[in-house]
Amino acid sequence: MRIDQALAFAQAELAGTETPAIDSRALLCHCLKKPVSYLYTWPERELSEAQLSQFNTLVAKRKEGTPVAYLRGHQEFWSMDFSVSEATLIPRPETELLVEKVLELNQRADAAICDLGTGTGAIAIALASELPKAHITGVDRVPEAVELAKSNAALNHVKNVTFKQSDWFSAIPNCIFDIIVSNPPYVESASEYLLQGDVRFEPASALTSGKDGLDDIRNILSTAAHHLNNNGMLLIEHGYNQGPAVAKEFETHGFTDIITFYDVNTLDRVTTGRWYTC
Structure with a gap:
Protein backbone atom coordinates (compact mmCIF):
# COMPACT_ATOMS: atom_id res chain seq x y z
CA MET A 1 0.00 0.00 0.00
CA GLY A 65 -10.56 5.44 21.20
CA THR A 66 -6.99 4.91 22.43
CA PRO A 67 -5.27 8.35 22.49
CA VAL A 68 -2.73 9.00 19.74
CA ALA A 69 -0.16 10.01 22.37
CA TYR A 70 -0.38 6.59 24.02
CA LEU A 71 -0.13 4.86 20.64
CA ARG A 72 2.96 6.82 19.67
CA GLY A 73 4.39 6.86 23.20
CA HIS A 74 5.14 10.56 23.20
CA GLN A 75 3.56 14.02 23.15
CA GLU A 76 4.82 17.53 22.48
CA PHE A 77 4.62 20.16 25.22
CA TRP A 78 6.32 23.55 25.29
CA SER A 79 8.10 22.66 22.03
CA MET A 80 9.70 19.69 23.77
CA ASP A 81 9.05 15.98 23.35
CA PHE A 82 7.82 13.91 26.30
CA SER A 83 7.43 10.17 26.66
CA VAL A 84 3.97 9.26 27.95
CA SER A 85 2.43 6.16 29.46
CA GLU A 86 -0.95 5.06 30.71
CA ALA A 87 0.27 5.80 34.25
CA THR A 88 0.03 9.54 33.61
CA LEU A 89 -2.14 12.15 31.99
CA ILE A 90 -1.25 13.29 28.50
CA PRO A 91 0.23 16.81 28.57
CA ARG A 92 -2.21 19.29 26.99
CA PRO A 93 -1.71 22.70 25.36
CA GLU A 94 -3.94 24.40 27.96
CA THR A 95 -1.46 23.48 30.67
CA GLU A 96 1.24 25.56 28.99
CA LEU A 97 -0.54 28.54 30.56
CA LEU A 98 0.85 27.42 33.93
CA VAL A 99 4.38 27.62 32.55
CA GLU A 100 3.71 31.00 30.92
CA LYS A 101 2.37 32.52 34.13
CA VAL A 102 5.21 31.25 36.29
CA LEU A 103 7.71 32.76 33.86
CA GLU A 104 5.73 36.02 33.76
CA LEU A 105 5.27 36.38 37.53
CA ASN A 106 8.52 34.91 38.83
CA GLN A 107 10.87 37.50 40.32
CA ARG A 108 13.96 35.37 40.97
CA ALA A 109 16.26 33.70 38.47
CA ASP A 110 17.27 31.19 41.16
CA ALA A 111 13.74 30.53 42.41
CA ALA A 112 12.90 27.32 44.25
CA ILE A 113 9.86 25.85 42.48
CA CYS A 114 7.74 22.80 43.24
CA ASP A 115 5.48 21.02 40.73
CA LEU A 116 2.85 19.01 42.61
CA GLY A 117 1.50 15.95 40.80
CA THR A 118 4.17 16.20 38.12
CA GLY A 119 3.04 13.23 35.99
CA THR A 120 5.26 13.15 32.90
CA GLY A 121 7.29 16.01 34.38
CA ALA A 122 6.23 18.31 31.57
CA ILE A 123 5.61 21.43 33.69
CA ALA A 124 8.71 20.99 35.83
CA ILE A 125 10.97 20.26 32.86
CA ALA A 126 9.57 23.14 30.80
CA LEU A 127 10.23 25.52 33.70
CA ALA A 128 13.69 24.10 34.26
CA SER A 129 14.55 24.61 30.60
CA GLU A 130 13.48 28.27 30.76
CA LEU A 131 14.99 28.98 34.19
CA PRO A 132 18.41 27.29 34.18
CA LYS A 133 19.40 28.85 37.54
CA ALA A 134 16.19 27.81 39.27
CA HIS A 135 15.85 24.77 41.52
CA ILE A 136 12.87 22.68 40.41
CA THR A 137 11.32 19.81 42.35
CA GLY A 138 8.59 17.64 40.88
CA VAL A 139 6.61 15.21 43.03
CA ASP A 140 4.04 12.53 42.26
CA ARG A 141 2.54 9.78 44.39
CA VAL A 142 2.73 7.26 41.52
CA PRO A 143 6.19 5.57 41.27
CA GLU A 144 5.81 4.93 37.53
CA ALA A 145 5.16 8.64 36.95
CA VAL A 146 8.29 9.60 38.89
CA GLU A 147 10.45 7.28 36.81
CA LEU A 148 8.86 8.56 33.60
CA ALA A 149 9.51 12.17 34.64
CA LYS A 150 13.15 11.36 35.36
CA SER A 151 13.56 9.80 31.93
CA ASN A 152 11.89 12.82 30.31
CA ALA A 153 14.34 15.15 32.02
CA ALA A 154 17.20 13.11 30.56
CA LEU A 155 15.47 12.98 27.16
CA ASN A 156 15.29 16.77 27.08
CA HIS A 157 18.78 17.28 28.57
CA VAL A 158 17.46 19.20 31.59
CA LYS A 159 19.50 18.83 34.77
CA ASN A 160 18.21 21.45 37.25
CA VAL A 161 15.17 19.39 38.22
CA THR A 162 14.67 16.65 40.82
CA PHE A 163 11.77 14.22 40.97
CA LYS A 164 10.54 12.47 44.10
CA GLN A 165 7.74 10.11 45.01
CA SER A 166 5.42 12.01 47.34
CA ASP A 167 1.70 12.30 47.99
CA TRP A 168 1.61 16.08 47.63
CA PHE A 169 3.98 17.33 50.39
CA SER A 170 4.14 14.13 52.45
CA ALA A 171 7.73 13.20 51.49
CA ILE A 172 9.02 16.79 51.50
CA PRO A 173 7.64 18.06 54.84
CA ASN A 174 10.40 20.58 55.48
CA CYS A 175 10.88 21.98 51.98
CA ILE A 176 10.12 25.66 51.36
CA PHE A 177 9.57 27.15 47.90
CA ASP A 178 9.20 30.50 46.21
CA ILE A 179 6.61 29.08 43.81
CA ILE A 180 4.33 26.06 43.93
CA VAL A 181 2.55 25.03 40.76
CA SER A 182 0.08 22.22 40.15
CA ASN A 183 -2.23 20.71 37.58
CA PRO A 184 -4.13 18.48 40.03
CA PRO A 185 -7.17 16.28 39.42
CA TYR A 186 -10.18 18.61 39.16
CA VAL A 187 -12.93 16.78 37.27
CA GLU A 188 -16.20 16.06 39.10
CA SER A 189 -16.49 12.34 39.90
CA ALA A 190 -19.83 12.07 38.06
CA SER A 191 -18.88 14.26 35.09
CA GLU A 192 -20.00 13.13 31.63
CA TYR A 193 -16.61 14.35 30.42
CA LEU A 194 -15.10 11.13 31.78
CA LEU A 195 -17.02 9.15 29.16
CA GLN A 196 -15.72 11.15 26.22
CA GLY A 197 -12.63 11.10 24.03
CA ASP A 198 -9.12 10.43 25.26
CA VAL A 199 -9.90 10.77 28.97
CA ARG A 200 -11.66 7.39 28.88
CA PHE A 201 -8.20 5.82 28.66
CA GLU A 202 -6.35 8.08 31.11
CA PRO A 203 -5.96 7.21 34.81
CA ALA A 204 -9.10 8.28 36.68
CA SER A 205 -7.06 9.02 39.80
CA ALA A 206 -5.29 11.80 37.88
CA LEU A 207 -8.59 13.26 36.66
CA THR A 208 -11.28 13.15 39.33
CA SER A 209 -11.38 14.81 42.73
CA GLY A 210 -14.65 14.42 44.55
CA LYS A 211 -18.20 15.50 43.88
CA ASP A 212 -17.32 19.07 42.84
CA GLY A 213 -13.82 18.28 41.57
CA LEU A 214 -12.14 20.48 44.17
CA ASP A 215 -11.07 18.00 46.87
CA ASP A 216 -7.40 17.93 45.82
CA ILE A 217 -7.31 21.69 45.26
CA ARG A 218 -8.61 22.24 48.80
CA ASN A 219 -6.01 19.80 50.10
CA ILE A 220 -3.22 21.67 48.36
CA LEU A 221 -4.47 25.05 49.58
CA SER A 222 -4.74 23.80 53.16
CA THR A 223 -1.04 22.85 53.27
CA ALA A 224 0.73 24.98 50.65
CA ALA A 225 1.26 27.96 52.96
CA HIS A 226 3.55 25.84 55.17
CA HIS A 227 5.81 25.35 52.16
CA LEU A 228 5.96 28.90 50.77
CA ASN A 229 8.38 31.70 51.50
CA ASN A 230 7.01 35.12 52.39
CA ASN A 231 5.49 36.55 49.18
CA GLY A 232 5.50 33.03 47.79
CA MET A 233 3.16 32.20 44.95
CA LEU A 234 0.80 29.29 44.27
CA LEU A 235 -0.60 28.59 40.81
CA ILE A 236 -3.25 25.92 40.17
CA GLU A 237 -4.85 24.74 36.94
CA HIS A 238 -8.59 24.00 37.16
CA GLY A 239 -11.70 23.48 35.07
CA TYR A 240 -13.19 26.17 32.85
CA ASN A 241 -16.20 26.56 35.17
CA GLN A 242 -14.30 26.46 38.46
CA GLY A 243 -12.59 29.85 38.44
CA PRO A 244 -14.85 31.63 40.99
CA ALA A 245 -14.97 28.60 43.32
CA VAL A 246 -11.19 28.14 43.24
CA ALA A 247 -10.59 31.87 43.80
CA LYS A 248 -12.89 31.67 46.84
CA GLU A 249 -10.90 28.72 48.18
CA PHE A 250 -7.68 30.73 47.80
CA GLU A 251 -9.27 33.54 49.80
CA THR A 252 -10.61 31.17 52.45
CA HIS A 253 -7.13 29.75 53.01
CA GLY A 254 -5.54 33.17 53.49
CA PHE A 255 -4.03 33.89 50.07
CA THR A 256 -4.08 37.40 48.62
CA ASP A 257 -3.45 39.02 45.22
CA ILE A 258 -5.71 36.36 43.74
CA ILE A 259 -6.05 36.35 39.95
CA THR A 260 -7.71 33.90 37.54
CA PHE A 261 -6.24 33.73 34.05
CA TYR A 262 -7.90 32.69 30.79
CA ASP A 263 -6.56 30.02 28.47
CA VAL A 264 -6.32 30.32 24.67
CA ASN A 265 -10.06 29.69 24.44
CA THR A 266 -10.78 32.59 26.87
CA LEU A 267 -11.91 30.12 29.54
CA ASP A 268 -10.91 30.22 33.21
CA ARG A 269 -7.90 27.92 33.51
CA VAL A 270 -5.31 29.01 36.11
CA THR A 271 -5.76 30.78 39.44
CA THR A 272 -2.86 32.22 41.42
CA GLY A 273 -2.43 33.79 44.81
CA ARG A 274 0.38 35.01 47.06
CA TRP A 275 1.16 34.09 50.63
CA TYR A 276 2.45 36.70 53.06
CA THR A 277 3.75 35.56 56.45
CA CYS A 278 3.69 39.02 57.98
Missing part, protein backbone atom coordinates in the same frame (compact mmCIF):
# COMPACT_ATOMS: atom_id res chain seq x y z
CA ARG A 2 1.25 3.47 -0.92
CA ILE A 3 1.47 6.38 1.53
CA ASP A 4 -1.44 8.24 -0.05
CA GLN A 5 -3.53 5.06 -0.05
CA ALA A 6 -2.68 4.36 3.57
CA LEU A 7 -3.75 7.86 4.59
CA ALA A 8 -7.01 7.55 2.67
CA PHE A 9 -7.70 4.19 4.31
CA ALA A 10 -6.99 5.51 7.81
CA GLN A 11 -9.13 8.63 7.37
CA ALA A 12 -12.03 6.49 6.21
CA GLU A 13 -11.59 4.16 9.18
CA LEU A 14 -11.44 7.11 11.61
CA ALA A 15 -14.34 9.03 10.06
CA GLY A 16 -16.54 10.35 12.81
CA THR A 17 -13.71 10.85 15.27
CA GLU A 18 -12.60 14.34 16.20
CA THR A 19 -9.50 14.72 13.99
CA PRO A 20 -9.23 11.79 11.53
CA ALA A 21 -6.81 13.47 9.10
CA ILE A 22 -4.45 14.72 11.81
CA ASP A 23 -4.48 11.40 13.63
CA SER A 24 -3.87 9.46 10.42
CA ARG A 25 -0.84 11.54 9.58
CA ALA A 26 0.54 11.32 13.11
CA LEU A 27 0.24 7.55 13.22
CA LEU A 28 1.72 7.05 9.76
CA CYS A 29 4.65 9.34 10.55
CA HIS A 30 5.23 7.27 13.68
CA CYS A 31 5.30 4.03 11.71
CA LEU A 32 7.56 5.45 9.01
CA LYS A 33 9.72 7.38 11.48
CA LYS A 34 9.44 10.37 9.16
CA PRO A 35 8.16 13.97 9.47
CA VAL A 36 4.81 15.06 8.03
CA SER A 37 6.55 16.70 5.08
CA TYR A 38 7.67 13.25 3.93
CA LEU A 39 4.06 12.18 3.43
CA TYR A 40 3.45 15.02 0.99
CA THR A 41 6.81 14.70 -0.77
CA TRP A 42 6.64 10.94 -1.38
CA PRO A 43 2.92 9.98 -1.55
CA GLU A 44 3.70 7.15 -3.97
CA ARG A 45 6.19 5.40 -1.67
CA GLU A 46 5.18 1.89 -0.65
CA LEU A 47 4.93 0.85 2.99
CA SER A 48 6.82 -2.28 3.99
CA GLU A 49 4.80 -5.21 5.32
CA ALA A 50 5.97 -4.43 8.84
CA GLN A 51 5.05 -0.75 8.53
CA LEU A 52 1.63 -1.55 7.11
CA SER A 53 0.94 -4.12 9.82
CA GLN A 54 1.91 -1.67 12.56
CA PHE A 55 -0.14 1.10 10.95
CA ASN A 56 -3.23 -1.08 10.66
CA THR A 57 -2.93 -2.06 14.31
CA LEU A 58 -2.58 1.55 15.48
CA VAL A 59 -5.49 2.74 13.34
CA ALA A 60 -7.69 -0.01 14.80
CA LYS A 61 -6.73 1.00 18.34
CA ARG A 62 -7.34 4.66 17.58
CA LYS A 63 -10.74 3.75 16.16
CA GLU A 64 -11.51 2.17 19.53
